Amino acid sequence: MHGDEVDDTETALVALGELKCASSLRMVTGMLTRPRDVDYSRPSLVTETSYRNRSKACEALGYWGDTSVIEALMKVVDDPDDDDRVREAAAVALGRLADDATLHTILDKVKNTAGDEETRKYYVVGLWQKPSLALAPD
Numbered sequence: 001m002h003g004d005e006v007d008d009t010e011t012a013l014v015a016l017g018e019l020k021c022a023s024s025l026r027m028v029t030g031m032l033t034r035p036r037d038v039d040y041s042r043p044s045l046v047t048e049t050s051y052r053n054r055s056k057a058c059e060a061l062g063y064w065g066d067t068s069v070i071e072a073l074m075k076v077v078d079d080p081d082d083d084d085r086v087r088e089a090a091a092v093a094l095g096r097l098a099d100d101a102t103l104h105t106i107l108d109k110v111k112n113t114a115g116d117e118e119t120r121k122y123y124v125v126g127l128w129q130k131p132s133l134a135l136a137p138d
Helices: 009-019 022-030 045-064 067-078 084-097 100-111 117-127
Strands: none
Touching: 009 022, 009 045, 022 045, 022 067, 045 067, 045 084, 067 084, 067 117, 084 100, 084 117, 100 117
């Protein structure tokens, strides 16, 4: 970009999600994949742009309501090398989309004390998005 050019990717992603544009679902889901050549531990314009676009892709998928993306979102949450902000955005979207079975899977991941503490924390964030009686103890 040069001068006063603006990258409207974030806005476009959210609009696609709110409109539930089926023809774009695959493309937006593909944006979740962490670029292997981006080092999120070193802030730069490249890392920030990647983080922002991928976070908005997560947000858009949460609006979409299509449960076919749950596995892709879980992959992001489970990746300890990914940007923490992207992982949290994926967890929020996951919680918004989760059906009862997915909520139970998330709860199992939270309860697994052998799991990575940061990952478990993100799954708790996901649980807060959709309270469910299905998770209530008997």
